[in-house]
Amino acid sequence: GSSVSTRFLVRTYGKLTFTCKVVCNHRKKLICGIDIESGNPPDQPKNVLCIQYGTDSNPTCSWSKGRLTFINTTYEIK
Numbered sequence: 001g002s003s004v005s006t007r008f009l010v011r012t013y014g015k016l017t018f019t020c021k022v023v024c025n026h027r028k029k030l031i032c033g034i035d036i037e038s039g040n041p042p043d044q045p046k047n048v049l050c051i052q053y054g055t056d057s058n059p060t061c062s063w064s065k066g067r068l069t070f071i072n073t074t075y076e077i078k
Contacts, residue, residue, distance in 0.1 A: 003062070013038050013040075013065050013070035014037070019032070037071045039072070040067055040069045040070060042075075048061065048063040048077075
């Protein structure tokens with residue numbers, strides 16, 4: 001029947017966990033929580049180099065990722 005809200009600033013990079021708890025009979029009970037990953041968006045990859053030896057092998061690629069993102073980043077080459 002009631003609700004609570006709050007705002008907070010995320011000032012650090014990485015994974016942060018926030019939880020909401022209620023105190024009942026001098027005991028804390030977890031109500032909900034959220035994990036937030038904070039960081040930089042990835043830069044456009046630079047100096048992309050792909051090499052394939054022969055016609056039956058898979059290509060091997062490398063590139064410069066740019067600045068550190070502080071979050072999990074997946075790159076896909078098409």
